[in-house]
Amino acid sequence: MSMMWTVKVVSLGVVGLSLSVELLVWLLRRLRTGRTLNEVLFFPSEMACVEHIFSPSSPHSCFCSLPHGIETSFTRFLRRILSATSSLDLCVFAFSNMDLSRAVLGLHRRGVTIRVLTDKDYAAITGSQIGVLRKAGICVRCDVGSVHMHHKFALVDGRLLITGSLNWTLTAVQSNMENVIVTDEPDLVQPFIKEFHRLWMHNDPARYLHSTSGFGGLQVTMLLIKMMMALARDSGAGQEQRDAADQNFDYMFKLLIIGNSSVGKTSFLFRFADDSFTSAFVSTVGIDFKVKTIYRNDKRVKLQIWIKTYSWGNAQVVLLGNKLDLEEDRQVPTEDAQRLAAELGFEFFETSAKDNINVKQVFEKLVDVICEKMNESVNGDANPLANHKEAGLKETPRSSTGKQHLLQCERKGNTKMCCSGFLKIMMFVFNGGIFLAGAVILGVGVWVKVDSGSLLGILDSLEDAPSGLSQLVNVSYLLMAVGGVLLVIGFLGCCGAVKESRCMLLTFFSIVLIIFLIEVAGAVVLLVFQDLADQLFQSLEKEVKTSIGKEYGRSDSFTSLWNATMEEFKCCGFKNYTDFDGSPFYNDHGRDVYPHTCCNTTITVGACNTNEASHSMIDGCFDKLLQLLEDNALIIAVVVLAIAAFEIAAMVVSMVLYKQIGNKA
Known part of the structure; x- marks a missing residue:
């Protein structure tokens, strides 16, 4: 018979668990649907300042000449990346x-x-x-x-x-x-x-x-050599594309054109690389480059020419005064520019990209100077490219440390990704269990409240079922409250981890923190503030005795709940049998009869009256509860510490994920 009862209870639990899983899947599916994103962006993009995207807290901190606050294809592209x-x-x-x-x-x-x-x-x-x-x-x-x-x-x-x-x-x-x-x-x-x-x-x-x-x-x-001698490939065409793909050269030099905005750097570059000029260039934001191969001193020299604001370090520098064709708008006299070049030790040229004045000569002069430096290095150093490498802009790791760098960053990246994925999985698994348990408890609570009659019928039909099981009908609100809280906590933890929602994770953290603080406060009151705890217990005793005096014998649910409790713990009242004095049960039985659990059935004959109850000396249920707690103090302490550790771990993991997710732009 006991086996049959177990099978029925397990079957009921499986049905509740299945319904909870279906509910969870439905909720996750609802979160995903309705948010499908399909966006198409076309380029070239309108020029606009993007500083407000990187610094949303200070949207007006940039004072550049570009349009501010407008939405373009590139700003939307940036937002998606960020x-x-x-x-x-x-x-x-x-x-x-x-x-x-x-x-x-x-x-x-x-x-x-x-x-x-x-x-x-x-x-x-x-x-x-x-x-x-x-x-x-x-x-x-x-x-x-x-x-x-x-x-x-x-x-x-x-x-x-x-x-x-x-x-x-x-x-x-x-x-x-x-x-x-x-x-x-x-x-x-x-x-x-x-x-x-x-x-x-x-x-x-x-x-x-x-x-x-x-x-x-x-x-x-050979792979490393090819990487170091690589050629730029962009979406250009024609001669530039052929130059970029050409691997047949004696030297490759990397040149930078630096200067203030709108001084003609791009026009100067295009005049030399493509022998073209247009007045329709927009201001270069960031970096641009061209590739061109020239012949100097019977050597084939490939030039990678970049436009960028950069410190030149030990590089070879030529000072240019561009836009010579705009003589009427001259800002710097030739003498002043020559004097500055002399002070800095630079060659000086006045150029015009529009009229093609001194453009080719500038680059040829740079190539000649670099070749001279290389020849000097050959005479004084076994490695003719040593100085050239040192003077270069070192954007990539050296080959001697490249292997170590690659392997180190691999380990760091894999570790970080593995840790983040593990935390998400643990959050989902544990909170998924909490969600399912909460759904089952909530479902039982609602069922008990809505259809308590059928539940009592099922429980009465179960043979060898515990007598206290029928008291589930009296704790429906408690079941619904506990189930609801667990349901919310589990849902926030699961979806916060899966959907990477900072709001959900923060709410999850707050709820768990509140529960943890309430538990800590209760422990502090019990262990430290003994006087306050005694006052609370006295108030509780007074309220319970008042409830017994009003409801025991009048309310069937209240009476059956107390009877089941007293039978389970072999106790009588809150403190003793006198708690029932004046109750409806006591008055209805001639003011001299108490519940049978208040008397020792081995020595009591007939009704449990005042004399029998006083001689039986049955402990109150509160004292029995305290004794039960003392007898199982070690187990209770382990369970309490485990719950506290789980709550702390849940809060820590939620905050780690919260930090990893970061602020969304």
């Missing part, structure tokens, strides 16, 4: 846009796990932001195949896909006809996640750096 809260996976062919680099570095400082896949021929070029990302500790992998890694997509938090024709360069954003699609459709996102994972594993440097064969070592060496 919405990353836990991870950002980039697979890009070209990456030289300074604003996008700033966004990625900001996410990295915020704790977002970032992985970058790029083309090996582009990664090592000075001005490419790949070196900057590596220096910041971001994990970067280059393709090791013979074909180009020409993807251009990003995965934000593993849920948002950003893809299209756009290279992450200034030229692509400001000049080219490009397109970008942003979507969180799972059917579209998942294939890109799988492809990124495949490429990431395929291009794992450990597969090549750990090779012990001579051919493997040679392959790595």
